[in-house]
Amino acid sequence: MNDVQRTWFRQARTEYTAASLVAEMTHWLIRLGVGPDLLVRATRVVSDEVRHATICRELYVHVGGDPGPVALNPRALAHADDPDAPTHLRAITAAGELACEESVALTVFRMRLENARDPMAREVCEVILRDEATHRVFAWDTLDALTALVGQEATRAWVRPRIAWWLRTYLGAKLRPVEPTFPPEDLAFGLIDRRAHWAAMRQTVEAQVLPRFQSRGLLEAEATPAMLIAELEALGGVPPGRSPPATA
Numbered sequence: 130m131n132d133v134q135r136t137w138f139r140q141a142r143t144e145y146t147a148a149s150l151v152a153e154m155t156h157w158l159i160r161l162g163v164g165p166d167l168l169v170r171a172t173r174v175v176s177d178e179v180r181h182a183t184i185c186r187e188l189y190v191h192v193g194g195d196p197g198p199v200a201l202n203p204r205a206l207a208h209a210d211d212p213d214a215p216t217h218l219r220a221i222t223a224a225g226e227l228a229c230e231e232s233v234a235l236t237v238f239r240m241r242l243e244n245a246r247d248p249m250a251r252e253v254c255e256v257i258l259r260d261e262a263t264h265r266v267f268a269w270d271t272l273d274a275l276t277a278l279v280g281q282e283a284t285r286a287w288v289r290p291r292i293a294w295w296l297r298t299y300l301g302a303k304l305r306p307v308e309p310t311f312p313p314e315d316l317a318f319g320l321i322d323r324r325a326h327w328a329a330m331r332q333t334v335e336a337q338v339l340p341r342f343q344s345r346g347l348l349e350a351e352a353t354p355a356m357l358i359a360e361l362e363a364l365g366g367v368p369p370g371r372s373p374p375a376t377a
């Protein structure tokens with residue numbers, strides 16, 4: 130598989146995973162009795178993500194990928210961070226993580242669209258970029274609705290120790306001194322050079338994600354990415370609230 134094929138193969142899988150996770154969160158939101166407006170929007174996000182998975186797979190085939198079904202990772206298809214927590218707290222975890230992911234996705238797809246020259250790649254990026262903007266609003270609105278349901282204090286007590294973990298992919302990324310770059314013909318299919326990709330994701334976390342937690346009183350104003358990186362390292366790869374796997 131070449132870089133272009135790998136990018137869109139993985140993106141198809143990521144989109145399908147997003148559909149699965151939001152579907153699971155939607156079930157929790159229904160059980161919690163949140164307002165019907167939010168429920169309708171949640172189901173719309175699920176169908177958007179299924180469509181994203183479909184068009185990313187079509188683009189993968191368009192660039193010479195295997196037309197057979199895309200293999201999924203069943204372990205990634207269920208939200209497992211807080212499996213033993215009560216429904217309202219599992220829903221907060223899912224909404225918080227979704228808010229982080231959708232905020233970063235918006236930046237990434239804006240960059241993909243800037244690079245894309247192939248008409249099909251441009252169309253895929255345009256559709257996804259447009260939808261992710263509404264998904265980002267939905268995710269933060271869901272977190273707000275759950276905060277109203279559970280109370281500010283209890284929400285902060287649950288969210289605050291988890292923020293670094295939710296952002297682990299972006300805070301924990303370690304770049305090599307020299308990262309491979311892509312030729313213009315690959316960028317034309319919406320690829321992004323790795324250094325620019327990671328820098329933009331970090332920048333989004335700092336400029337958009339942390340301030341949104343801060344403005345909601347879920348993260349102290351003086352918190353910095355460096356502080357969260359230190360918290361993440363202290364977790365040692367184990368989600369907050371979970372004990373490390375027992376060693377024999």
Ligand SMILES: [Fe+2]
Pocket residue numbers: 144147177178181257261
């Ligand atoms: Fe998506």
Ligand SMILES: [Fe+2]
Pocket residue numbers: 147178231234260261264
């Ligand atoms: Fe999305």
